[in-house]
Amino acid sequence: MSTLNEISEWLQKGRAPKVKAFVQQALDEGIPANEILQDGLLDGMNIIGQKFKNNEVFVPEVLVAARAMNRGIEVLRPYLVANGVEEKGTVILGTVKGDMHDIGKNLVRMMMEGKGLKVIDLGVDVPVEKFLDAARENDAKVICCSALLTTTMGEMRNVVEAVEASEMKGKVKVMIGGAPITQTFCEQIGADCYTADATSAAEAALSYFK
Amino acid sequence: MRIALIGCMVMNREISRLAAESSHVIRVWWLRQGLHDTPDILRTELQKMIDSVERENEILRENLRFHAIVLAYGLCSNGVLGLRSRTLPIIVPRCDDCISLFLGSAERYRKLFHSMPGAYWYNRGWIEQAFTPSEENYRLQRAQYVEEYGEENADYLMECTNHWMTNYTYCGYITCPYGDCPEHEVYARQAAENFGWKFKKVDGSMEYFDALVNGPWDDVRFLTCPPHSRIEADYTDRKFRSVPCEIDDWEGYA
Numbered sequence: 001m002s003t004l005n006e007i008s009e010w011l012q013k014g015r016a017p018k019v020k021a022f023v024q025q026a027l028d029e030g031i032p033a034n035e036i037l038q039d040g041l042l043d044g045m046n047i048i049g050q051k052f053k054n055n056e057v058f059v060p061e062v063l064v065a066a067r068a069m070n071r072g073i074e075v076l077r078p079y080l081v082a083n084g085v086e087e088k089g090t091v092i093l094g095t096v097k098g099d100m101h102d103i104g105k106n107l108v109r110m111m112m113e114g115k116g117l118k119v120i121d122l123g124v125d126v127p128v129e130k131f132l133d134a135a136r137e138n139d140a141k142v143i144c145c146s147a148l149l150t151t152t153m154g155e156m157r158n159v160v161e162a163v164e165a166s167e168m169k170g171k172v173k174v175m176i177g178g179a180p181i182t183q184t185f186c187e188q189i190g191a192d193c194y195t196a197d198a199t200s201a202a203e204a205a206l207s208y209f210k
Numbered sequence: 211m212r213i214a215l216i217g218c219m220v221m222n223r224e225i226s227r228l229a230a231e232s233s234h235v236i237r238v239w240w241l242r243q244g245l246h247d248t249p250d251i252l253r254t255e256l257q258k259m260i261d262s263v264e265r266e267n268e269i270l271r272e273n274l275r276f277h278a279i280v281l282a283y284g285l286c287s288n289g290v291l292g293l294r295s296r297t298l299p300i301i302v303p304r305c306d307d308c309i310s311l312f313l314g315s316a317e318r319y320r321k322l323f324h325s326m327p328g329a330y331w332y333n334r335g336w337i338e339q340a341f342t343p344s345e346e347n348y349r350l351q352r353a354q355y356v357e358e359y360g361e362e363n364a365d366y367l368m369e370c371t372n373h374w375m376t377n378y379t380y381c382g383y384i385t386c387p388y389g390d391c392p393e394h395e396v397y398a399r400q401a402a403e404n405f406g407w408k409f410k411k412v413d414g415s416m417e418y419f420d421a422l423v424n425g426p427w428d429d430v431r432f433l434t435c436p437p438h439s440r441i442e443a444d445y446t447d448r449k450f451r452s453v454p455c456e457i458d459d460w461e462g463y464a
Contacts, residue, residue, distance in 0.1 A: 014363055060355065063370045064363045100328045100377035103370065124377050125328070150285045150306045151323055154445065179249065180288045184462060188445060 003029060004040040011044030014064025016071040023072040033079035041072045045114040049199035066110035087118040089209035090140040092131055094122035096155035101148035104178055111202035128162045135172050142205050147178040157189040173208055177201055214263045217282030219243045220308055220335040225282055228423040243339040252289030264296050285449055292463040294440040301427050301434050304449045312384045314415025329380035332398040343375060344401050381407040387414045
């Protein structure tokens with residue numbers, strides 16, 4: 001098996017030490033850092049992402065794979081920076097006010113980072129203004145709101161309305177997701193995009209930067 | 211009246227008690243606690259039960275037939291959205307989940323939700339039927355992660371999947387209105403201490419359960435969804451509305 005295949009395979013198994021070792025080996029073999037990233041790490045993460053989307057693997061598999069990816073990226077980072085690999089865009093991410101849950105949001109962050117997006121993660125219990133301020137400060141094109149509870153999903157409407165009422169209207173897209181969220185709800189509150197899982201969220205966010 | 215009641219096991223004590231004492235004839239079907247975590251599966255299971263109740267109803271003698279299907283479910287992560295029937299009205303309480311039922315009203319739950327931000331609710335049903343945060347349960351969860359994902363990933367997975375707990379601030383313990391078990395309060399107090407949450411004891415109530423099981427189902431607290439209509443969310447405090455639909459039209463639902 002080629003070194004890049006080894007990286008992808010071990011990443012899918014969530015074996016961070018193996019991934020680190022094979023990333024180092026690939027560098028030693030003279031494989032360009034960007035190729036190791038694309039054809040090794042991101043290849044493995046994309047496969048896990050697709051399996052997650054198809055309910056073939058579940059949250060823990062994605063979490064351990066994402067950790068293995070991040071460990072690999074740590075080894076690569078100095079070489080990537082030296083080669084000037086740039087981020088594709090900036091996304092603001094957070095769980096809405098009143099909601100303290102972050103597993104889904106963190107999965108979205110990992111998947112987006114895996115797609116080369118810069119993610120400003122505001123954490124949980126994020127008030128509307130904080131989403132807008134962060135988008136302004138970071139010149140972000142996308143705000144992503146997460147909610148686990150039916151009691152808090154209404155906050156997403158407030159984010160959409162605040163963006164509409166601001167100078168960011170039409171420029172910043174609002175994406176929403178979380179267990180109780182549906183396409184119908186998305187349309188009802190006028191959000192720009194709903195996705196059912198973290199993989200689709202990352203794909204949708206990336207499409208706004210193309 | 212003869213009622214077919216489909217309920218979540220987390221409420222089995224309250225509902226069984228009321229059903230036994232009711233002037234109505236009530237048959238109860240139970241689903242396991244925890245299906246709100248997979249709302250599409252919850253919806254499928256509930257619809258299967260509704261269909262089976264209605265099929266059975268057709269072959270019953272007329273005087274033994276059901277008159278209504280009552281769901282002991284709230285929105286429950288939207289698991290009840292899309293449900294429909296062919297012949298019987300479906301009654302569902304206008305609330306987010308069972309916590310409103312345990313507290314006596316959706317209004318009371320909303321008030322407590324705001325005055326006790328980040329509250330994890332414990333009560334008898336939850337402690338008996340559900341996975342509730344406790345050191346013992348987390349020890350078991352970690353052992354499972356070790357088995358499935360290896361020792362090197364276990365602590366990381368525990369951190370990822372349980373990090374939300376550090377964002378919570380309250381342990382809300384709802385007392386059991388027909389006789390509390392002291393050991394359950396001890397369990398909840400211990401969890402509060404272990405996880406650094408403020409312990410707050412609030413009185414449970416049978417009022418909403420009573421109205422659910424015995425009726426009459428007023429429009430303020432309950433949706434009555436007629437046959438050939440489906441339950442939809444209205445995203446207000448009323449939670450639901452009914453919308454006429456074809457019985458096999460499931461577009462928009464997984």
